[in-house]
Amino acid sequence: MAKKNTDPSTSGATADREQVDGVSRLLVLVKMRRILDAFTPARPELSASEISVAAGLPASTTTRFIRNLEYDGLLERVGDRYRIGLAVVRWAGTALRGRDLVDIAGPVLTWLRDETGESVQLCVREGRFAVIINAASSFHSVARQMRIGEVNYLHAGATGKIFLAFDPGAMTALGTGPLEAFTSRTITDHEKLLASVAEVRAQGYAVTAEERNDGAVGISAPVFDAARRLAGSIGISGPTSRMTPAMVEAQVPLVVEAGRRLSESLGTGSIASIIQ
Numbered sequence: 001m002a003k004k005n006t007d008p009s010t011s012g013a014t015a016d017r018e019q020v021d022g023v024s025r026l027l028v029l030v031k032m033r034r035i036l037d038a039f040t041p042a043r044p045e046l047s048a049s050e051i052s053v054a055a056g057l058p059a060s061t062t063t064r065f066i067r068n069l070e071y072d073g074l075l076e077r078v079g080d081r082y083r084i085g086l087a088v089v090r091w092a093g094t095a096l097r098g099r100d101l102v103d104i105a106g107p108v109l110t111w112l113r114d115e116t117g118e119s120v121q122l123c124v125r126e127g128r129f130a131v132i133i134n135a136a137s138s139f140h141s142v143a144r145q146m147r148i149g150e151v152n153y154l155h156a157g158a159t160g161k162i163f164l165a166f167d168p169g170a171m172t173a174l175g176t177g178p179l180e181a182f183t184s185r186t187i188t189d190h191e192k193l194l195a196s197v198a199e200v201r202a203q204g205y206a207v208t209a210e211e212r213n214d215g216a217v218g219i220s221a222p223v224f225d226a227a228r229r230l231a232g233s234i235g236i237s238g239p240t241s242r243m244t245p246a247m248v249e250a251q252v253p254l255v256v257e258a259g260r261r262l263s264e265s266l267g268t269g270s271i272a273s274i275i276q
Contacts, residue, residue: 031057035065036074036084041129041151042180045081089149101223101231102134104265108234109136112258116251118238120258121146122223123159128173130159130233144216144237155179155193156186158218161206162233164197166222171197185210205256207248209240217243219252221259226267234258 018025038046038054046054052062066082069075073087105122113120113136122134130153135146154160154174163170179188187193200206205221212218220235235255243251 031055031061031065032069032074035062035069036088037127039084041153042182045078045083047081051082101225101262101266105134105234105262108258108261108265109134111261112136112234112236112254113138115254116236116238118236118243118251119144119146120234120236121159122262123152123163123233123235124231125154125163125167125170125173126151128154128175130154130157130163133232138238140238140242142239142241144213144239146237152212153180153182155188156182156208157212158206158208158220158235158237159233161197161200161208162220162222162235163230164193165201165206166224166230182212183210183214187211205252205259206235207252209243215240217248219248219255221256223259223262224266224268225263228268231263231266234262 034055034057035051038051043050048063048066049059051066052059055062057065066075070077070082070085073085075082076085101122101124109120109122117138117140119138120136121132123130123132125131129151132146132148132150135148137145152160154163154170164174176190179190179193180186181188187196205219207217207219209217216237217240218235218237220233222230223232223234225231236251
Protein backbone atom coordinates (compact mmCIF):
# COMPACT_ATOMS: atom_id res chain seq x y z
CA MET A 1 0.00 0.00 0.00
CA ALA A 2 1.23 3.47 -0.87
CA LYS A 3 1.78 6.06 1.85
CA LYS A 4 3.46 9.43 2.20
CA ASN A 5 7.16 9.44 3.02
CA THR A 6 7.52 10.98 6.50
CA ASP A 7 11.20 10.10 7.08
CA PRO A 8 12.87 13.38 8.17
CA SER A 9 16.21 12.09 6.91
CA THR A 10 14.94 12.04 3.35
CA SER A 11 15.61 15.19 1.39
CA GLY A 12 15.42 16.50 -2.15
CA ALA A 13 13.00 15.43 -4.87
CA THR A 14 11.92 12.25 -3.04
CA ALA A 15 11.05 13.94 0.26
CA ASP A 16 7.32 14.14 -0.39
CA ARG A 17 7.05 11.15 -2.68
CA GLU A 18 4.70 8.32 -1.79
CA GLN A 19 6.26 5.12 -0.49
CA VAL A 20 5.39 1.65 -1.79
CA ASP A 21 6.58 -1.07 0.59
CA GLY A 22 9.47 1.11 1.72
CA VAL A 23 10.62 2.44 -1.65
CA SER A 24 9.73 5.66 -3.43
CA ARG A 25 6.87 5.40 -5.87
CA LEU A 26 8.03 5.84 -9.48
CA LEU A 27 6.40 9.00 -10.79
CA VAL A 28 6.90 7.89 -14.38
CA LEU A 29 4.53 4.98 -13.71
CA VAL A 30 2.03 7.30 -12.05
CA LYS A 31 1.96 9.48 -15.17
CA MET A 32 1.70 6.46 -17.44
CA ARG A 33 -1.27 5.16 -15.44
CA ARG A 34 -2.99 8.56 -15.64
CA ILE A 35 -2.63 8.55 -19.42
CA LEU A 36 -4.02 5.03 -19.79
CA ASP A 37 -6.84 5.83 -17.35
CA ALA A 38 -7.87 8.72 -19.62
CA PHE A 39 -9.47 6.15 -21.94
CA THR A 40 -12.98 5.06 -20.92
CA PRO A 41 -15.76 2.94 -22.45
CA ALA A 42 -17.49 6.15 -23.54
CA ARG A 43 -14.26 7.60 -24.97
CA PRO A 44 -12.13 4.72 -26.33
CA GLU A 45 -10.26 7.00 -28.75
CA LEU A 46 -8.71 10.35 -27.80
CA SER A 47 -6.55 13.01 -29.38
CA ALA A 48 -3.25 14.02 -27.77
CA SER A 49 -4.80 17.21 -26.40
CA GLU A 50 -7.77 15.31 -24.93
CA ILE A 51 -5.37 12.88 -23.24
CA SER A 52 -3.40 15.81 -21.82
CA VAL A 53 -6.54 17.35 -20.29
CA ALA A 54 -7.92 14.07 -18.95
CA ALA A 55 -4.57 13.04 -17.43
CA GLY A 56 -3.87 16.50 -16.03
CA LEU A 57 -0.41 16.59 -17.61
CA PRO A 58 1.38 19.27 -19.66
CA ALA A 59 1.13 18.85 -23.43
CA SER A 60 4.89 18.31 -23.79
CA THR A 61 4.92 15.59 -21.14
CA THR A 62 1.86 13.94 -22.67
CA THR A 63 3.41 13.93 -26.14
CA ARG A 64 6.62 12.32 -24.83
CA PHE A 65 4.68 9.59 -23.03
CA ILE A 66 2.31 8.97 -25.94
CA ARG A 67 5.16 8.39 -28.37
CA ASN A 68 6.86 5.96 -26.03
CA LEU A 69 3.64 4.11 -25.19
CA GLU A 70 2.84 3.81 -28.89
CA TYR A 71 6.34 2.48 -29.62
CA ASP A 72 5.93 -0.24 -26.99
CA GLY A 73 2.40 -1.19 -28.09
CA LEU A 74 0.54 0.18 -25.08
CA LEU A 75 -1.16 2.76 -27.27
CA GLU A 76 -2.19 2.47 -30.89
CA ARG A 77 -2.49 5.39 -33.31
CA VAL A 78 -5.62 5.75 -35.46
CA GLY A 79 -5.18 8.78 -37.70
CA ASP A 80 -4.65 11.70 -35.34
CA ARG A 81 -6.17 9.86 -32.36
CA TYR A 82 -5.08 7.09 -30.01
CA ARG A 83 -6.57 4.02 -28.36
CA ILE A 84 -5.38 1.31 -25.95
CA GLY A 85 -2.89 -1.00 -27.71
CA LEU A 86 -2.98 -4.75 -28.18
CA ALA A 87 -0.12 -5.30 -25.72
CA VAL A 88 -2.52 -4.43 -22.92
CA VAL A 89 -5.04 -6.96 -24.24
CA ARG A 90 -2.34 -9.65 -24.24
CA TRP A 91 -1.46 -8.91 -20.63
CA ALA A 92 -5.13 -8.90 -19.70
CA GLY A 93 -5.50 -12.42 -21.10
CA THR A 94 -2.52 -13.60 -19.03
CA ALA A 95 -3.93 -12.00 -15.89
CA LEU A 96 -7.33 -13.60 -16.40
CA ARG A 97 -5.84 -17.06 -16.84
CA GLY A 98 -4.32 -16.69 -13.39
CA ARG A 99 -7.62 -16.05 -11.66
CA ASP A 100 -9.34 -18.97 -9.93
CA LEU A 101 -12.68 -17.26 -10.51
CA VAL A 102 -12.23 -17.39 -14.28
CA ASP A 103 -11.04 -20.99 -14.20
CA ILE A 104 -14.05 -22.31 -12.29
CA ALA A 105 -16.73 -20.06 -13.78
CA GLY A 106 -17.09 -21.61 -17.24
CA PRO A 107 -19.53 -24.41 -16.39
CA VAL A 108 -21.67 -22.13 -14.23
CA LEU A 109 -21.87 -19.48 -16.96
CA THR A 110 -22.86 -22.12 -19.50
CA TRP A 111 -25.50 -23.51 -17.13
CA LEU A 112 -26.99 -20.06 -16.53
CA ARG A 113 -27.02 -19.26 -20.25
CA ASP A 114 -28.76 -22.55 -21.06
CA GLU A 115 -31.31 -22.12 -18.23
CA THR A 116 -32.23 -18.51 -19.04
CA GLY A 117 -31.48 -18.37 -22.76
CA GLU A 118 -29.79 -14.99 -22.27
CA SER A 119 -26.18 -13.81 -22.50
CA VAL A 120 -24.22 -14.22 -19.27
CA GLN A 121 -21.34 -12.14 -17.94
CA LEU A 122 -18.93 -12.47 -15.04
CA CYS A 123 -17.36 -9.22 -13.87
CA VAL A 124 -14.78 -7.94 -11.42
CA ARG A 125 -14.24 -4.36 -10.29
CA GLU A 126 -11.32 -2.26 -11.47
CA GLY A 127 -11.53 1.16 -9.84
CA ARG A 128 -14.78 2.82 -10.87
CA PHE A 129 -15.45 0.26 -13.60
CA ALA A 130 -16.85 -3.26 -13.82
CA VAL A 131 -14.81 -5.42 -16.22
CA ILE A 132 -16.14 -8.53 -17.99
CA ILE A 133 -13.67 -11.39 -17.41
CA ASN A 134 -15.77 -14.30 -18.71
CA ALA A 135 -18.99 -14.63 -20.71
CA ALA A 136 -21.39 -17.00 -22.43
CA SER A 137 -23.37 -15.62 -25.37
CA SER A 138 -27.07 -16.22 -25.98
CA PHE A 139 -28.12 -18.34 -28.93
CA HIS A 140 -30.98 -15.95 -29.71
CA SER A 141 -30.65 -13.90 -32.90
CA VAL A 142 -31.53 -10.78 -30.90
CA ALA A 143 -29.27 -10.73 -27.86
CA ARG A 144 -26.81 -8.62 -25.89
CA GLN A 145 -23.40 -9.96 -26.92
CA MET A 146 -20.80 -9.83 -24.14
CA ARG A 147 -17.13 -9.11 -24.87
CA ILE A 148 -14.37 -10.15 -22.49
CA GLY A 149 -12.50 -7.02 -21.46
CA GLU A 150 -15.51 -4.74 -21.89
CA VAL A 151 -15.77 -2.18 -19.10
CA ASN A 152 -18.83 -0.38 -17.74
CA TYR A 153 -19.41 2.33 -15.15
CA LEU A 154 -20.55 1.23 -11.70
CA HIS A 155 -23.56 3.54 -11.41
CA ALA A 156 -25.38 2.27 -14.51
CA GLY A 157 -26.74 -1.25 -14.74
CA ALA A 158 -27.28 -4.29 -12.53
CA THR A 159 -23.63 -5.38 -12.52
CA GLY A 160 -22.38 -2.09 -11.12
CA LYS A 161 -25.11 -2.02 -8.47
CA ILE A 162 -23.80 -5.33 -7.09
CA PHE A 163 -20.34 -3.85 -6.56
CA LEU A 164 -21.74 -0.69 -4.99
CA ALA A 165 -23.89 -2.78 -2.66
CA PHE A 166 -21.39 -5.42 -1.51
CA ASP A 167 -17.88 -4.04 -2.14
CA PRO A 168 -16.99 -1.42 0.51
CA GLY A 169 -14.45 0.24 -1.79
CA ALA A 170 -16.74 0.61 -4.79
CA MET A 171 -18.69 3.64 -3.61
CA THR A 172 -15.44 5.39 -2.70
CA ALA A 173 -14.04 4.62 -6.14
CA LEU A 174 -17.18 6.01 -7.76
CA GLY A 175 -16.63 9.32 -5.98
CA THR A 176 -19.01 12.22 -5.51
CA GLY A 177 -18.62 13.89 -8.89
CA PRO A 178 -21.21 14.08 -11.69
CA LEU A 179 -22.68 10.77 -12.86
CA GLU A 180 -22.87 10.36 -16.63
CA ALA A 181 -26.26 9.59 -18.19
CA PHE A 182 -26.21 6.83 -20.81
CA THR A 183 -29.98 6.68 -21.27
CA SER A 184 -32.98 8.60 -19.96
CA ARG A 185 -33.22 6.02 -17.14
CA THR A 186 -29.64 6.26 -15.86
CA ILE A 187 -29.58 7.36 -12.22
CA THR A 188 -27.46 10.53 -12.06
CA ASP A 189 -28.49 11.75 -8.61
CA HIS A 190 -26.26 10.43 -5.82
CA GLU A 191 -29.04 10.25 -3.23
CA LYS A 192 -31.27 8.23 -5.57
CA LEU A 193 -28.32 5.97 -6.39
CA LEU A 194 -27.71 5.32 -2.69
CA ALA A 195 -31.37 4.38 -2.25
CA SER A 196 -31.21 2.02 -5.22
CA VAL A 197 -28.02 0.41 -3.89
CA ALA A 198 -29.59 -0.05 -0.44
CA GLU A 199 -32.46 -1.92 -2.07
CA VAL A 200 -30.03 -4.19 -3.92
CA ARG A 201 -28.16 -4.92 -0.69
CA ALA A 202 -31.40 -5.78 1.10
CA GLN A 203 -32.70 -8.18 -1.54
CA GLY A 204 -29.35 -9.73 -2.48
CA TYR A 205 -29.54 -9.15 -6.25
CA ALA A 206 -29.99 -6.34 -8.76
CA VAL A 207 -32.47 -5.83 -11.58
CA THR A 208 -32.22 -2.81 -13.88
CA ALA A 209 -33.95 -1.79 -17.08
CA GLU A 210 -32.39 0.47 -19.72
CA GLU A 211 -29.97 2.19 -17.34
CA ARG A 212 -26.94 1.55 -19.52
CA ASN A 213 -28.42 0.57 -22.90
CA ASP A 214 -31.84 1.37 -24.33
CA GLY A 215 -33.96 -1.75 -24.77
CA ALA A 216 -31.91 -3.91 -22.38
CA VAL A 217 -32.68 -5.49 -19.00
CA GLY A 218 -30.05 -6.84 -16.62
CA ILE A 219 -30.11 -9.16 -13.59
CA SER A 220 -27.00 -9.66 -11.46
CA ALA A 221 -26.01 -11.42 -8.24
CA PRO A 222 -22.89 -11.30 -6.05
CA VAL A 223 -20.09 -13.87 -5.94
CA PHE A 224 -18.12 -14.13 -2.67
CA ASP A 225 -14.72 -15.69 -1.98
CA ALA A 226 -13.52 -17.87 0.91
CA ALA A 227 -12.87 -14.74 3.01
CA ARG A 228 -16.51 -13.75 2.45
CA ARG A 229 -15.48 -10.72 0.40
CA LEU A 230 -17.10 -9.82 -2.89
CA ALA A 231 -15.14 -11.55 -5.65
CA GLY A 232 -17.30 -10.55 -8.58
CA SER A 233 -20.74 -10.20 -10.09
CA ILE A 234 -22.53 -12.70 -12.32
CA GLY A 235 -25.55 -11.75 -14.37
CA ILE A 236 -27.59 -11.92 -17.52
CA SER A 237 -28.72 -9.31 -20.00
CA GLY A 238 -31.41 -9.44 -22.65
CA PRO A 239 -33.83 -7.30 -24.66
CA THR A 240 -36.90 -5.76 -23.03
CA SER A 241 -39.07 -7.51 -25.64
CA ARG A 242 -38.13 -10.87 -24.15
CA MET A 243 -37.28 -9.87 -20.57
CA THR A 244 -40.85 -9.14 -19.46
CA PRO A 245 -41.62 -8.63 -15.75
CA ALA A 246 -42.86 -12.23 -15.53
CA MET A 247 -39.71 -13.54 -17.23
CA VAL A 248 -37.48 -11.46 -14.97
CA GLU A 249 -39.26 -12.83 -11.89
CA ALA A 250 -38.63 -16.37 -13.13
CA GLN A 251 -34.97 -15.73 -13.94
CA VAL A 252 -33.91 -13.94 -10.74
CA PRO A 253 -33.66 -17.23 -8.73
CA LEU A 254 -31.48 -18.73 -11.50
CA VAL A 255 -29.04 -15.82 -11.40
CA VAL A 256 -28.91 -15.94 -7.61
CA GLU A 257 -28.30 -19.68 -7.77
CA ALA A 258 -25.40 -19.12 -10.19
CA GLY A 259 -23.87 -16.67 -7.72
CA ARG A 260 -24.29 -19.19 -4.92
CA ARG A 261 -22.63 -21.97 -6.94
CA LEU A 262 -19.63 -19.83 -7.81
CA SER A 263 -19.32 -18.62 -4.22
CA GLU A 264 -19.31 -22.18 -2.91
CA SER A 265 -16.70 -23.16 -5.51
CA LEU A 266 -14.47 -20.38 -4.13
CA GLY A 267 -14.79 -21.78 -0.61
CA THR A 268 -17.61 -19.64 0.76
CA GLY A 269 -20.06 -21.34 3.06
CA SER A 270 -23.67 -20.23 3.09
CA ILE A 271 -23.94 -16.76 1.56
CA ALA A 272 -27.27 -16.11 3.28
CA SER A 273 -25.49 -14.66 6.31
CA ILE A 274 -23.44 -12.35 4.10
CA ILE A 275 -26.43 -10.85 2.32
CA GLN A 276 -28.30 -9.19 5.16
